[in-house]
Amino acid sequence: MKKPIAGIFSLALMGGFLLAESIDPPQNHINWMKSVAKANGMIKKGVDVETNAKGVAETFTKVGRFYKKRGLEVGVKTSNDAVTAANAIAKAAAASDQEGISAGMKALGGSCKGCHDVHREKISDTENKIKW
Numbered sequence: 001m002k003k004p005i006a007g008i009f010s011l012a013l014m015g016g017f018l019l020a021e022s023i024d025p026p027q028n029h030i031n032w033m034k035s036v037a038k039a040n041g042m043i044k045k046g047v048d049v050e051t052n053a054k055g056v057a058e059t060f061t062k063v064g065r066f067y068k069k070r071g072l073e074v075g076v077k078t079s080n081d082a083v084t085a086a087n088a089i090a091k092a093a094a095a096s097d098q099e100g101i102s103a104g105m106k107a108l109g110g111s112c113k114g115c116h117d118v119h120r121e122k123i124s125d126t127e128n129k130i131k132w
């Protein structure tokens, strides 16, 4: 599936993103999402909060680059917001600041939703696409 995806990327680039397209997410995108969802669950349970939050920040740095390369502003902004929120959670965890962790989680959740509302197309319970 590598070639068709690359083809669609270049088409979308050439087309100036005028067409709303839904494409199969590349495997690394799926892996990033799985990893942040897992870390999110661990943070909610209070497990290794600082380490998990730092991991989330790192992952969203990569996610942000993915969207930046494709000129997708909402994706870039929500990824940046997620990095900021995850760093705030890590900092709060290091200071055992429970309120700070909750506030950071709220902000992080907002960034997930902000991007999903625009760029995620749910095909079924197990299948998602990227919309742009």
Ligand code: HEC
Residues within 6 Å of the ligand: 025, 029, 030, 031, 033, 034, 036, 037, 040, 063, 067, 074, 075, 076, 078, 079, 082, 108, 109, 111, 112, 113, 115, 116, 119, 120, 121, 126, 127, 128, 129, 130, 131
């Ligand atoms: C910059 C955009 C963006 C942000 C921010 C974002 N997501 Fe996603 N997410 C997507 C897109 C697009 C899909 C559909 C494509 C895919 O599954 O990779 C998706 C799919 C998912 C999936 C389904 C993965 C699968 O198995 O296919 C999960 C779980 C998920 N996101 C969790 C999260 C969580 C939790 C957050 C916040 C901590 C988050 N996402 C933030 C864009 C984003």
